[in-house]
Each structure stands twice: as C-alpha cells, then as structure tokens.
Amino acid sequence: MAASMRTRPVVGVTASARGGRWMWWANQLAVWRAGGRARRITAEDPGPPGGVDALLVGGGDDIDADLYGLDLRLGLRIDKQRDRLELDQLERAHARSLPILGVCRGAQILNVFRGGTLHPDIYEAYGSLPPQRTLLARKRITIVEDSRLYRVMGLRRCRVNSLHHQSIDQLGQDLRAVARDKYRIVQGVDCETGQFVLGVQWHPEFVPLNSHHQALYQALVAAA
Template identity: 45%
Template sequence: MSHRPRIAVTTSARSGWRIFPLVALNVWLAGGRARRWGAGRPADLDTVDGLIIGGGDDISPDLYGGRLVTSARLDPARDALERRLVEAAIALGKPVLGICRGAQMINVALGGTLDQDAYGTYTASDRVWTILPKKRVEIAPGTRLAEIAGTGPMRVNALHSQAVDRLGEALVVAARDRGGMVQAIERDRDPFALGVQWHPEHLLYARRQRALFAALVAAAGARRRHGAQLAAVDRMAGA
C-alpha cells in the first residue's frame, strides 16, 4: 500500500477533465495521491483518507431553502453526491478541503446557507472573473488558515457568484474580501475542514496556496494513523 494518503477529488462533469489533473498535481506535491470522483462514478469513503470537493457548478437552493436565480447553472446529481460525501466524511472523521463551490458545499452540508447573488449583496466587493490572482482577501487572525497560509493579505483568483451566508455547524469565517464577503471558512474542531472561495489549484506556484493542500494531506495522514488532525496541521504549519 502506498504511504501517500489517498485523497478523493470530486469534479464537474463539464470541466473535470481539465481541472482534476491540476488538483491531482497539487495533491501529489503535498505528499498525497488523488483519485477522481463524480456523479455516476464509484465513491466509497472507506477507500480514501481525505476528500476535496472541487469547483464548478452552482449549488441548488433546494438544498438549503434558498431562492433560485436565473443565472444559476445546476447539477442536481453532483449536489446530492457531494452533500452526502461531506456529511459522511465529517461523521467518519475524515478531513475535507473545499474549493470554491466546495467551500459552499461544506457550509450547506453542515446546515448553513448561501447568498445566491453575493455581489448584489456585497456591492463593495471587487467583482473579478479570472484565474489570475487579482482579488485581495484578508485572513482572519487566530484562525487555522492564518497558521497555514500566514496572516498577511492574500491575492487570489475568483470565479464565483455565490458565497457563504449563514454559517453551518462548527464553522467559523477564516477570510473575507474588502466588501465583507466570506472568502474562507474552517471547522473549529476535528476532523479538519477548510473551504476557500478561490481556486488554489491554479496558483500552485504560490507557497501559500500549496500550503492548503499540504494541510489537507497532513490531516489525512493523521486520520490514517488515528491521530489528531488539527494538531498534525499545526505541526505542518509550524515546520
């Protein structure tokens, strides 16, 4: 058996073919081994040590009692799969990293809600739509994200229209943009869960972005050893 923690990565049916290799490379550089999951594919959490919920389609408001905006692009089968996986991963004590849509799915699966028209609500937020790091986010001090990636302002990309609204159970805000929109959330207890509103897989040249994948792999390794995940992440961040 490989010593590398096994990380499942869920992807969009539309863009997963080009996004998964990027995520898999980031996972490999962090010391893990990725496998692609999606609606219609086998998805057994007993076969992996950690989970990444990838970016892509909007999440249906049916999952949290919200209203549907006409611009939403939905994939109900993916919604159902990923909600089940996040709920099960937390119940089984397996760590989760959420990327863009994935951050939103972590929040919804843990009982939170989304703002369907985030830029309509947060009018002072910079609305950019690019894989280039042109958006500035502020990391909340005292959070695990601050330990992992540092406390200074971070330049990230942005490809989203929805954002976290009411927080799910045991989640805290780890970053916001200058308009106040939530840009990262994290779980305050084991198992490790972190969701970022941007796409770190496109920024693998940046040490702070690679650290997000390293944190997940550290937590997944701890889960494999039946150890404390947040403590393992803290050790990784302090190394």
C-alpha cells in the same frame, strides 16, 4: 514506485461527471506534489465507500438553492446529482472524522451541509460590486490570525483569484468566517471544533507556484 504509491494517502476529489477536467487535473497535480494520491469522485463514479483518507470538494457549477431554502434562480447552471454526491461524501467524511478541504463551490456546499446558506448572486447581495472574476491572484483578502487557515498559509494578507458569483451567507454549524475581502465577502471558513475542515472561496490549484496556496494541499495530506 509501487511501494511509494501505496504509502501516499488517497485524497478523494469531487468533480463534475462531465466537464471541469482542467480543475481536476490541477487538483490532481497539487495533491501529488503535496505527497498524496488523488482519486476522482463523480456522480457517475463515486468509488468504493471508505476508499479515501481525506476529501477535497472541488469547484464547479452553482449549488441548487432549494438545498438552503431559497428559490431556484433562472440562468444558473446547477448539477443536482453532484450536489447529492457531495452531501453524501461530506456525511461519510464527517462520520469518519476525515480531513476536508472545500475549494470555491466546495466551500459553499460544505457550508450548506452544515446547515448554512448562500448568497445566490454576490452582485445582488453586495450592491455596487465591481467585476470579481479573475483567474489571476489579484483580489486582496485578510485572514484571521487565530485560525487554522492562518496557521496553514502563514499569511494575514494575501492575493487570491476569483471565479465565483455565489458566496457564503449564514454560516453553518461549527463553522466560522476566517477570511474576507474588502467588500466583506467570506473568502475562508474553518471548523471551531478542531477537526481539520477548511473552505476557501478561491482556487489554490490555479496558483501552483505560490507556496502559501500550495500549503493548503500539504496540510490536507499531512492531516490524512
């Protein structure tokens, strides 16, 4: 068992210092099933520098709009310490060419890290949008065939869950939109330079029985 643990790639998983334990547990299980070993990274416990083989930027609170040049919206739950932590972790991962997977909030801050912007509220940005929040995989998305996301998941169309009210607006450097829903909201991004960088707007950790969603974790661990 000890030898098996040592041979598993270590995947750093960013999380809120307080709360969000259910997301951490689900990601931890998904990483383990994919052959990796998850290490929780928070603003209170960032861990030793260079201590991971891959980075998974997890879901959680909204991102401070000041980071992408907009005014702070009242009523939004933000975590500035986590914002700083994740931007630092992304910088470290980029410098070491580590594989990166961003989940929901993680896809958004990946875009901000690369100089992109967000829609602070999709209901304002996309007009008469019906309610989007669902833990079940009910929302239909379309994936670009010429993309890493398509090669990983093996699907052009699939159903995903939806827990977000922010979304990617202007794309960051070297990122491209490779999945959208019927309202044209960006649901997936990847990196045009060939580095393993993927961002998905949904939560694959909450679809543990679907092999196409779990393939995201397998690809991340394999790239590590």
